[in-house]
Amino acid sequence: MKHQMEPERGLQILFTLEDEMVVETVVIPFSQGRTTVCVSSQVGCAMNCQFCYTGRMGLRRHLSTAEIVEQAVFARRLFTSEFGSITNVVFMGMGEPFHNIENVIKAASIMVDEKGLQFSPRKVTVSTSGLVPQLKRFLRESNCALAVSLNATTDEVRNWIMPINRKYNLGLLLETLREELRFKHRYKVLFEYVMLAGINDSFEDARRLIEIVRGIPCKINLISFNPHSGSLFKPTPEEKMIEFRNILAEAGLVVFLRLSRGDDKMAACGQLGEPGDIQAPMLRVPEQFRMAV
Ligand code: SF4
Numbered sequence: 242m243k244h245q246m247e248p249e250r251g252l253q254i255l256f257t258l259e260d261e262m263v264v265e266t267v268v269i270p271f272s273q274g275r276t277t278v279c280v281s282s283q284v285g286c287a288m289n290c291q292f293c294y295t296g297r298m299g300l301r302r303h304l305s306t307a308e309i310v311e312q313a314v315f316a317r318r319l320f321t322s323e324f325g326s327i328t329n330v331v332f333m334g335m336g337e338p339f340h341n342i343e344n345v346i347k348a349a350s351i352m353v354d355e356k357g358l359q360f361s362p363r364k365v366t367v368s369t370s371g372l373v374p375q376l377k378r379f380l381r382e383s384n385c386a387l388a389v390s391l392n393a394t395t396d397e398v399r400n401w402i403m404p405i406n407r408k409y410n411l412g413l414l415l416e417t418l419r420e421e422l423r424f425k426h427r428y429k430v431l432f433e434y435v436m437l438a439g440i441n442d443s444f445e446d447a448r449r450l451i452e453i454v455r456g457i458p459c460k461i462n463l464i465s466f467n468p469h470s471g472s473l474f475k476p477t478p479e480e481k482m483i484e485f486r487n488i489l490a491e492a493g494l495v496v497f498l499r500l501s502r503g504d505d506k507m508a509a510c511g512q513l514g515e516p517g518d519i520q521a522p523m524l525r526v527p528e529q530f531r532m533a534v
Pocket residue numbers: 286287288289290293294295296297334335336337369370390509510511512
C-alpha cells in the first residue's frame with residue numbers, strides 16, 4: 242500500500258492499493274486526549290444509501306484483512322509522536338463492513354489482540370447499515386463495539402434512504418438486537434442517526450425513536466448531515482437537532498449530538514470516496530418527501 246497525506250483536506254489519508262484502487266482513511270483528533278482513526282473496509286459500497294457519497298460509487302471490491310489493519314497501523318505510526326496517540330478505531334470509512342465480514346472480523350481481532358495492536362475491544366467499533374445475519378454473527382464472535390446506522394423510524398423512510406431495509410426491515414433489525422444483546426454483558430449498541438431536514442427529523446420521529454429502541458441497551462448519536470455534491474438532502478437546523486435531542490434525553494435515553502464540524506467526514510459509515518462516471522442509481526423520492534428534497 243502506498244499512502245498520501247492531503248493537508249488541505251485535513252487529516253485524510255489516501256491509500257493506493259496494489260491494483261491502483263484508492264481507499265480513504267480519516268484521523269479525527271478530538272479533545273480530551275481521544276484520537277480516532279476511521280478505516281475503510283471496501284472500495285466503494287454496494288448498499289446505495291441515498292444520503293451517502295460512498296454509496297454513489299457502487300462496490301468495486303472488498304479489502305483484505307491486511308489492507309484494513311494497515312490503515313490503523315499507518316495512522317498510529319503517523320500520529321504517535323506529533324499529535325498524541327490513536328486511541329480508538331471505527332469501521333466507518335468506505336464500505337459496509339459486514340458485507341466483508343470475514344476480513345472485518347479478522348481485522349478487528351488483530352486490532353484487539355495482545356500480539357496485535359492491543360486496543361481495548363471497547364475502543365474498536367464496527368458500524369453497519371443493518372445486515373442482520375452478519376450482525377448476529379459479529380455479536381457472537383467479537384467483543385468489539387457495534388454501531389448501527391439507523392437514520393429512520395419507519396420502514397417507509399428507511400426503505401427509501403437505506404435500501405438494505407427492504408431485505409432486513411426495522412422490526413427484524415431491532416428485534417435481533419434486543420434478543421442478541423441479552424447475552425452480552427454490559428454492552429450497548431450505538432445507534433447513529435444522520436438528521437435529514439424534513440425526512441427523519443420531526444418530533445414524531447423523536448417520539449417513535451424512543452418507542453422502537455425500547456428494551457435495547459443503547460446510546461444514540463445524532464449527526465448533522467454533511468451535504469455533498471449532487472446530494473438531495475439538507476441538514477436539519479441546529480436548533481431543531483437540539484430540541485430533538487432533548488425529547489430523547491427527557492425519555493431517559495443516552496444521547497449525543499454531533500453538530501456540523503470539521504470531523505463530518507466520519508458521519509456514520511461512508512461519505513468518503515470519489516464516485517466517478519459510473520454511479521449507483523438514485524431511487525425514486527416518495528411522494529410525501531418531494532417538498533423536502
Ligand atoms: S452509508 Fe455506509 S452502508 Fe450506506 S452506502 Fe454509505 S458506506 Fe455504504
